[in-house]
């Protein structure tokens with residue numbers, strides 16, 4: 088399947104690295120910027136498109152590098168709200184998902200960071216078949232570029248909330264963010280990027296030191312260890328109190344507020360006592376809570392709470408001074424919850 092053997096992944100390379108290649112190859116430095124722009128601004132899919140480069144240099148690039156682009160394995164368009172869900176096939180045959188959502192302020196793209204996931208959250212379809220591998224920076228970028236090329240719509244914000252745990256693929260995600268925000272390339276402000284984590288404390292601390300300006304979302308989903316342990320195995324490694332301490336450190340050192348994700352599950356974490364305990368945990372923190380009606384996954388028995396229960400939970404938090412929103416459900420008709428499409432294909436039961 089993969090015909091990239093012996094070639095290098097050019098879309099994952101920084102401008103400085105490309106400069107090194109140009110110099111090594113007897114080319115002038117400015118050529119590196121041209122290549123970088125072909126890749127990150129003009130979304131070139133082959134070296135032959137790079138017509139302002141000397142023919143010989145193009146040939147050299149062709150022989151030594153590849154441009155990593157996924158194939159569209161499947162595409163679902165919501166009849167309700169223009170949400171588009173892509174199943175992308177990567178160079179080695181693995182598949183990941185990516186979802187484009189339309190908001191008033193523009194299109195937001197939900198990007199995957201790993202093939203599968205090792206975190207084991209009980210309600211999440213991405214983790215059921217385990218972890219396969221990390222995505223490279225280029226495989227994350229090319230989800231954006233391919234979605235834009237295919238849809239003709241510009242992506243104005245990114246959420247790292249697709250398949251995988253971004254902080255479990257820390258180096259590649261960081262390189263992806265640097266490439267995405269490079270002024271010579273795509274130049275996306277990291278203010279328009281949200282990174283969602285299940286709560287890997289050591290990496291949250293490392294990320295805080297980077298001061299990237301992105302929004303950190305923390306998948307909390309429960310107010311205490313007793314409930315969180317039943318939903319998220321990661322809680323045994325980093326219990327709620329430790330996670331909260333890391334969040335406070337993150338807010339202190341970056342000056343950015345944190346968004347806490349709370350997937351609301353009937354009979355598990357939707358009681359008045361949970362709302363009270365959650366509010367007490369978050370009191371005085373610069374944060375926001377995003378309530379997500381849990382998306383039922385076939386293999387699991389979690390169900391979402393009734394709308395009035397979710398509304399009441401929201402009011403309870405608000406009365407205790409917490410900022411709360413309820414996430415709008417987008418793409419309900421096309422299984423937009425992460426990991427569901429890839430699961431279907433793996434099982435060979437995907438209906439076309």
Ligand code: SAH
Nearest residue numbers: 211248251252283284285306348350381382
């Ligand atoms: N691994 C990261 C990002 C991927 S999941 C994380 O854990 O944050 C993105 C968000 O969707 C997380 O908040 C996750 O907990 C939530 N999620 C996963 N499956 C869900 C489901 N079935 N219903 C509602 N939210 C879900």
